[in-house]
Amino acid sequence: MKKTLLVVFFALFAIGGYAQGRVKVKGIITQNNTNAPIFGVTVIVTQNGYGSSTDSSGYYELIIPPGQYLLEISHQTYFKKFVKIDLKKNTDLDFVLDEKVNELEELKISANSSEQNLKRLGTGVTSLNVRTLKKLPSLLGEVDIIKSLFTLPGVTSVGEGASGFNVRGGNIDQNLILLDEAPIFNSSHLMGFFSVFNPDAFRDFNFYRGGIPAQYGGRISSVLNVNLKDANATKLSVNGGVGTISSRLMVEAPIIQDKLSFFVAGRISYVDQLVKALKIKKLEGSKASFYDLTAKLEFRPSTKDRISLSGFMGSDKFQLAKDTVSAIDDNGEALYDWTTQNATLAWSHYFGPKFTLKAIGVVSSYNANIINADSATAYKLNYAINYKSGKILGVYNLTDKQEIEAGFQVNHYAISPGTMVPTLPTSNKNAISLNNEQGLESAFFINDKIDITKKLNIGVGVRFVNYQSLGNATVYSYEEGQPKSILSLKDSVSYDKGKVVKSYGSIEPRFSLNYNVNSSSSIKLSANRMRQFIQLLSGTTAALPTDRWKLSDSYIKPQYSDQFSLGYFKNFNEKSSESSVEVFYKKLYNVVDYKDGGTLLLNKFPETAILQGNGYAYGAEFYLKKNLGVLTGWISYTYSQARITVAGPTEEETINNGNPFAPIYNRPHSFNAIGSYQVSKKVSFSSNFNFSSGRAITYPASKFYLNGASLPYYNSRNQAAIPNYFRLDLSMNIETHPYRTSGYRGTWNVSLYNVMARKNAYSVFFRAKNPFNQYYSKVDIYKLSVLGTIIPSLTYNFKF
CATH class of the missing domain: 2.60.40.1120 (Carboxypeptidase-like, regulatory domain)
Known part of the structure; x- marks a missing residue:
């Protein structure tokens, strides 16, 4: 094995040779x-x-x-x-x-030039900048990175206002979300209506759903890498905005001219005050608020060195007056409270004409609570995850045609899976505390980008990963031939803190090829293997902020996927327009699912509720965009299917009789049309139309009568789909000072979200028409809509 690795390593260096002179x-x-x-x-x-x-x-x-x-x-x-x-x-x-300034050409899809879609290695890679996002219609005037992803091919969600996003047949926890290299474990504010990314603070982002470089690992579907902007090192600058539900303010300035600079960006909502002012009876007693703070300090001691310290802190509170989504009680008023904190310290140095080195240290934490103040059931339930990481990355230019990128990374996870304590003497709840989980993930990676000819270039990479599940831990054993449950529990083994409980090693190859057919078209091919050692356990359709993260251990195997994608890319009209067609196939292994009726909340034996199976996803993605002119925008369409098979050793550990079934996030068709029309230097109009198939859902096949109650009977999982989804949004942008390049500038944004006031179904449920005679009563079907009306917003943005 060692000889093989040495041969691979030196072969990567030898391919390009060394250019003299x-x-x-x-x-x-x-x-x-x-x-x-x-x-x-x-x-x-x-x-x-x-x-x-x-x-x-x-x-x-x-x-x-x-x-x-x-x-x-x-x-x-x-x-x-x-x-x-x-x-x-x-x-x-x-x-x-x-x-x-305000040229018609400035609205663009990619932060790169239009040629980059042809020259860039890898399929399924998209870059967007904040300028583009500000042109799009948005919910309540908030520019949102996550919502912008839904306009791209291959990206969907389970419904309006849901946390996270689904990529090419993957679950939401299979996406690695990074903010200046720090992972974000919950990217949402207000239970999924907004993202945690302040539009004033970030510069651009890269989104990989295929052709993922070897430096990224730990998730099996996609990587969203958000880059914070660089602080202004020459002069004081202030910008922000006042909107319908939140306001923003950002200050950036040099501390030492051209050497030391900073920015601080804050955002705060006032939903509670808005609800009180509107005096909506159904919402009386509800709470919804959030704030976040993003900051960055940069030091440039020389032309070859750059040191930066960035940080993020966000907090949310959410409560419904008559909470029916509490994970513990069927009624009562539960307050959901969650916070995210992270910091990144980075140093980069240009050693010479061939070698650049970057060192990165990250700490990140996520903390979530459910607080119930009801006197009979008062409790506080807490979940937490803490993450630390160190990364060294070096880039070596062997020749003008070959670039080698290599490094190593160590990640440490510490998870508190659940602690519940009663908060009042009258509470009937008992104190429960689950053992903490710890895991250590170590990886060495290398990428080699080689220009074989002027037309052909390839990227070869490999990531060597080792994961260790660590104590303090207790591993339980169960009777052979019996489903894992408390009834079949027979023994346990305890491991001291820091001891290795279980280890997994893997090799993740990556390959990309780009062949330029001519100056306006190219063919690309990508193949990736990805492995994931942490998963989100959620028993609901949309993940709650208090859902539990679980590390791989003796029973929960790491998920992994093999993805292959092929694409054809074409530019038109002197690069003013571009298009692409991509097809992909993804094989999934050890995908997490759950037993029927399984309990995840405060479960001391999670392996008794979790099932794992294999699956696949495939699809075709079509993309057409116009970059220049009075009318700009893009159209995307995706056809995709995903299936999972869970066939365990017993009937209780098998889903759908061992037959393949669609996951709840499966939506075969998705179409988006984005347009922006520049009427004048001052005024532009934008529109966003979205259509997608209804997600998979399980309908009852029949009902039966037992002890005076009518109960539904389900014979297969996710065999049906909710109604199709479509929505139209419109917006208008007005530049108050379109010809100014400095001084005070302002912009008005007027948005209409869901112009057609369509009541799109988030879910479908069933209820007997006469609850007092359920045996003979007809069963009616009801549709739950989250945002079932038109929502206007007005936002004023400023900069000076």
């Missing part, structure tokens, strides 16, 4: 009025077509033979620049680009 030109590209680095700028040598693009730090580099060249520096949101250079030795060249 070449020099490097490198530097940082920034924006003219803020000095902020620009991501995705294309730098091309016009004579020979050699090119590069800037990373998130604005850094680019080219390795070419000595000589005289003409460089083309371009980005869709900035004016193009041409620079003549005479290279005789390694040279540092920084460039400053002028922003296209």
Whole structure:
């Protein structure tokens, strides 16, 4: 095994060879009025077509033979620049680009140039920036990263206002969400209506649903990597907004000119005050509020070093006056309270023309509570997860045609799966505390990007992972041939703190290929293996903030997937429009599901309620977008199917008689149409239309009468679907000072969410028409809608 790894390692370095007689030109590209680095700028040598693009730090580099060249520096949101250079030795060249203020071309889908969809390795990769999101119609005027993902092919959710998102047949916990490298375990505010990402604080994000680089691991469906913006190092800047339910304010400024700078961005809601002012009887006694704070401190001690410290803190409170979703009581008023905190310390250094190194340290925590103040059942239920990580990443440019990226990462998980304490002497609840869980995940990864020819480039990567389930833990054993339950429990083994309970090792290969058919089209192929050691346990249709995270252990095996995708990408009309068609197939292993009637809440023996099976997902994604002109936007359509099979050793541990069934998030058809029309420099209109198939649901096949009660009978799982979903949103943006590049600027946004006031079904349930005579009474079908009316909003954004 060791010999094989050495051969693979050295082969990656040897493929590209070593180019003699070449020099490097490198530097940082920034924006003219803020000095902020620009991501995705294309730098091309016009004579020979050699090119590069800037990373998130604005850094680019080219390795070419000595000589005289003409460089083309371009980005869709900035004016193009041409620079003549005479290279005789390694040279540092920084460039400053002028922003296209209110040009019609500024609305774009990708943060990269339009050529990047052809040149970029990997299928299923999308980049979006905040400028694009601000043009989209939004719920109550809030720009939202997560909601924007639903406009992309391959992304759906179980319903309106649900937490998380589903990608290519995967569950919501199979998505790795990073904010400046720190994982976000709950990306939602207000039970899923808004995301935790402040639109003023982030610069852009990269979304991988295929072609995932080896540096990312730990989830099996997708990676959403959100990058915070860089603090303004030259001058004080203030911007924010006042909206229907929340307001934002951001301040950024240099502390030491061009050396040390910071920004602080805050957001606070006032839903409670709005509910009181509207005096809606049904909502009296309800509570809904959130706030978040995002900050970043940057230090540039030299042109080669950058040190940053970023942090996020968010808090939510949510309560319904007559709470029917409490996990413990069928009635009573439960308060849901959850907080997220994380911090990232990063240092990057450019050692020379070939090597760059970055070191990252992360701490992250998520804490959730259910608080019930009812005197008879008063309790506080708490869940918590704490995460620590260290990562070293190095980039080595072996030649101008080969780049090697390698590093290692160590993640430590500590989970408190549930603690309940009574809060009043009159409470009939007993104190319960489950044992904490700990796990250690270690990984070494390497990516090799190689330009084989001018038309063909490939990416080869591998991630070596080792996971250890650690004590303090108790492992229970059960009678052979019997379903795992308390009745079949026979023994237990205890492990001291820090002792290895169970370990899993794996090799995750990654491969991407990009063949440029001609200057306007390319064919891409990707293959990934991903493994996941932490899963979210939720017994409800939409995950609650208090749902339990569970680490892999002796019984819960890691989930993993093999995904293959193939795509054709084509640009039109001198790159003003682009399109793509992608097909994918994903094989899923050890997917988590649950026994019928299984209990997850405060379950000391979770393996008695959890089942695991295998599955698959496949689909086709179509994407067409127009980048330039008065009318811009995109259309996406996805057809996909997912199936899971759970066939255990006993009938109790088998679902659907061992036959494949659709997961609840399966929605075969999804169509989105996004458009923006620029009427003038001041005014633009936007629209968003969404259609999707109804998600899978289990309907009762019949009913039977027992001891005076009518009970439903279910003979198969998820054999039906709720009604189809469609929604139309409209918005108008008004720039109050469209020609200003500095000073005070303001923007009005008027949005109409769900213009057709359609009562889209979130779920369907059944009830006897006459509850006093259920045996003979007809059963009626009822539809539950979350947002069943038109919702207007008005937001004013400002900057100076």
